[in-house]
Amino acid sequence: MDSRNVNAAKCRRVIRSLFIVVLFGVSVPSLFAETVEYDQAKLAEIKVLLDGLYEKGQIPNYAVEIRKNGKSVYAAYRGDTELGGSVPVGPDTIFWVASMGKPIVSSAVLKLIQDGDLSLDDPLSKFFPQFESMVVAPMGDLDVPFEIARAPITIRNLLTHTSGFTYNPLVLGLGDVAYQYAELEVMSQKFSLAENLEMLAQIPLVAQPGASFNYSVSVDVLGAIIEKVTGKRLGEYLDEIFFKPMGMTDTAFRVRPEARKRFARFYTPESLRNPASTIAGSEIEWQIVETAPFGLPYDGWGQAPTFDSGGGGLYSTAQDFLKYAEMVANGGVLNDVRYLSAEIAAIHFQDLMPELGLEAFEVAFGEAAQYMKFGGGFGIKLEEDGSDRADYYFWGGAANTFFWIDGQDGNVGVFFTHIWPPRYNLSDQIEALVDGARIVK
C-alpha cells in the first residue's frame, strides 16, 4: 500500500507540473476546426430515430438540436409539454436538467481558479475544516474495518468524483454508506447546505480520496465552496458570471411562475399496476403514464429550493443549454464575449485523473462506461478504437436529458425528454449520426 501511495503522489506531482506547462506555456487558440459541413439527409436520421420512439408512445416529446459556430446545424422538436396538452415542445421548453448542472458548476470553479481564488489542489478542509480528517469505509461497506483517509479531499477530487463521497442508492450510490445517505437524507432540500455539509462530514467516505471514481454529491460540495469564496448564493453567482450575460434566461434552480406553462411533465413506462390512459385527440397509443420522480409530484418541481443544488437542482431549456455548451466548446467565448480564458476552458476536456484506468468507471456505471474518462466536470467518451482521441465530452440528467460537445469539430448537441427513471440514453447514437453526417473534404 505504501509504495503505491508514493507512486501516486509522484504521479500527481508530475501531472501538476504538466499543468503548469499547459497553464502558462502553451496558448490554446481553438481546439476544433472552424468550418465543417454536414449532410442534411444523414442528419435527418436523428428524427427517424426519435420519431420511432414517439410514434410508438414511448417518449412524450423530444427536443434535439445540434449547433456549430453559432448556427443551428440541425433541430427537431416534437410533442407537447404534457400528453394531451396544447403547449408544443420547442427550444424554450423547460426541462429539469438535474446533473447537467454539474458541468456548469465545474465551469464556475474553473472561473474562480482563473481569478486566483481557488486552485485545483486546494484541500476541501481549507474552506470547511470539518472535512479535515475523514474516515473511509472501503466500498461503502460498514462491516469491514474502517481506514483513515490518507490524503486530503481536493478541488480536483471534487471535480472528478474521486473525493470518496458517494450518493444515495437512487443515484448510483455505493454500499451501505449509500443507504446511510438515504436514511439521513444527506444533500436533500430538507436541510440547509450548511446542515447537509455537517452530516456529510460525519459519514465515512467509500474510498480513499483520489483512488477511485464514485459518482457523488461532490458537485454540491463545490457549490458550497463557491458560496463560501464568493459570499453569494450559488444561483446568484452563476447568474452573474454565465446565465445573465449569455442570455440563459430560463436556466436557474427554480422555474419562474410565469414560465411554468413551458415546464414539461414527467413520464414513466406503463405497467400492469399503472396502465396508460387514452389521450383524447391523440392518434398515438401511449405506453407511458405521468409520474412523480423521487415521489415529488409535478407541482412540487421547480419551486424555490432550500439551497441551490449544483449537483442536481438545475432547470434549463435546449436553447439555453446550447449556449453554455458552445461557450465551453469555443474555448470560453460566446458571441465574441470571453467568459473563461482558453487555457482554463481547456481544463474541461483534460483527463484530470490520468492515473485512473478505464476500469475506474465500472463500479459506478458498469459495462456501459467502457472508454470513459473524466475531465473538469465533463465525462470524456473516448473513441472505441483504443486511441486516446475523445469522441465527445458530455453529461446527462436524471430525467433523460443529455448534452455533448463533439471531440473532432466541437459541434454541440442536446437531446431532452422527460422519462423517469431515464431509459432513452441516446446521446451516443445521436452523436454517432452527427459524426456520420460530417462531410469530409
Added chain:
Amino acid sequence: MSKRDTLRQAFFALLLATIVHASKADDVAVLSPMTQEYANLLNPMVDEQLIPGYYLSVYKNGQQVVDLSLGFADEEANLLPGQDVLYFIASMTKPIVSLATLKLVEQGQLNLTDPVKQFIPEFANVLVVPEGDLDNPTEELGRDITIHDLLTHTSGLTYSQDITGREEIAKVYADLGLFAIDGLAESKLGSLADHVEQLVQLPLVFQPGEVFVYSVGIDVVGRVLEIVTGKPLDIAIAELVLKPLAMTDTHFTIPEAKRGRLAAMYSPRVATYPIPGVYRRYQPYQNLPKGHQNFGVSEAGYLSGGAGLVSTARDYAKLLAVMSNGFRVGQKQYLSPQIGNQLFRNQLPAVLEDEGLVYNFGPSANKTGFSYGLGIRLIEDGNLTRSDDHDYYFWAGAANTGFWIDLKNDVYGIFMTQHLPTQYDRTAEMVEIAR
C-alpha cells in the same frame, strides 16, 4: 479491495454469460424458425437489460414446440431459466382457483349463483360507496353478491392501490395491507379468514353486477372453498386440482428441498444514469423477508386464491392441456365439458360489451371479455357472444408471467420471468408467432 474484486469477477461472469449466450444463440439458429422468431421478440428484453432472463414454453397439438430461455432466473445463485424453475405466478393462481370452484359445482357442493352470505354471513350487510369515493353517499346492497360475481370481478370489491385498485377505498386496502402482495410473504393482517373479516367492514366500490373491477373477489372465493370443504385452501386446491392434474411443483409454500429451483424476484431499478448506453434496469425486489429470493418461501403469509401460487412452466402446461383437451387428463374425464366450457364464455354483464376491462387495465384492454379467472381476447370486429370470435384466452401474473390458450389452433404457451410489476407484456405478439 476484496469486494471490488468480487464486482470485477461478477463483471467477467457477465461477459462470460454473454459469450455463452452467443453460442446458445447459434444453437437457436439451427432450431425451428418459430423458435427463432420468439427469440427475436424476447431476447432484446434481456440484451437491453430490462429483465435478467426469461423462459418460454409453447405447445401445439399437445406437443411442446418451443422450449426457449435466455439469461438467468436468479443471477446471484446462477440459476438458469427452465421449465422446472419455480416462479411466483401471482394472478395466474386465479384460473386454478376458478377451476377448483367449477369442480365443486360439479360435485354439487356449490352453485355459482349462491349468495356469498350463505358461506360468509357478514357479506349480507356490506355497504356500497359508488365509485369507491368516500364523498359519495353510502348505499345499501341492491342485491346479494354471488360466487359468479366474485369469479368475474363484478362483485363491487376492489384491489389494494398497490395492485390495480384505483378508487379512494383502494387506498384504504393499501393502508391496511388488505390482500397485499407483500403480505404473501409476511401478512400484517393474519390468515385468509382474518383478511376476509377485515374486508367485510369496508364498502364496495360499485353495486354487484355492474362494473368489472379487478379485485380480491377470487381471494374471497378461496375462503369460500375453505368453508365448503372444511379444509385450508392449500389442501383444498391440492385435492381439487393439483393432485388430479399431477401438478407436483405448484405450491403456496414450496418445500425446503425445492428452494434451489426457485427464481429470484426483480423489480424496476429506479436510478439516475447520466451516461449514454444500455444499463441494468432491474434490481432484486426489496420487500421480501431477509434471505428470501422470492415469494413462496415463507409460512408467515396468508393463503391467497387470487395470487398465492408458485409454479413451473411444466406444471402450468398441465393445467392448460386439460383446458385445451375437453377437460380430460389423458383419457380420463376430469371435469364435465358442460361445466368446464363455462371458462370459454364471456361471463361479464352484457351492458359492459367488450370494454369492461378498460376501467382497470387501460385502453389496450378493449376488445376483451372475461370468464372465470380468464380473459377473452376478441378478433377484429368480433362479438363476445360468439365463441368463434374469441381470438384467444389468457391471463397474466403481476410479476410479468403470462399464458395464452389458442383453442382454434390447438396452441398454448407460458411465459415466465420475475419482474414486479409487469412492464413487458408481449402476449399478443407471442400468440401471433405460433400461428
